[in-house]
Amino acid sequence: MNHSDLNGFFRLSLQRALLGKVTENIRGVIASLDENNILLTFYYDGAITEEDKENASEIETEVIADFDEEFTIDTSVKRFDYPQPIKLDNGFLVYLRKE
Template structure:
C-alpha cells in the first residue's frame, strides 16, 4: 500500500476504533508503520486494568482487520503525568490528552 494511503487508512481506522474506548487515564496513543508491520502504543496515567488492556487489543484487532497484509505490534505502558510523552512518539499521534 502506498505510504500516504497507508497513513490515511491507519489513522482513520484507529480513530474509528477508538470511539467509546478512551478512558480518562489514557494520556496518548501513537502509531508507526513500516513495510511489514504496524505499531500502536498506548500510554496511561497511573495503573491500567486488564480490561483496559484488552480494550486496546480490540482496537488493534479492528485495525488489522482493515489492513490484513501487515503484522500488528501493540504496547500498553504507564507513563504518569507530568512526564513528557513527546519522546514516545512513533510516526504520528492518534490521540493526546490535554494536560
C-alpha cells in the first residue's frame, strides 16, 4: 500500500472507530501517522473520568485492529477546557466540537 492509500485508509479507520463514540465532553481528536506509529490525542472539556479513558481506549482498539502487527499506537487523553483554543501542532483533526 502506498503512502497516500495508507493515509486515506487511516482516516477511514478513524472515522469508523469514532462512530457512536463521540461524547459531549470531547472537544477534539487529533491523529497522526508517522511510518508505522499512530498517535491519537483526545481533548476533553472538564474532568476526565474512567469512562472517558475507557471510551478512548475502545477507539484506540478499533483503529489498531485495522492495521498489521508492525504498527504501534499511542493514545493520550488530556483535559483542555473551553475556551482554550485547540492548536494543531502535528497531525490532523479527526473531530472538532462546535463551540
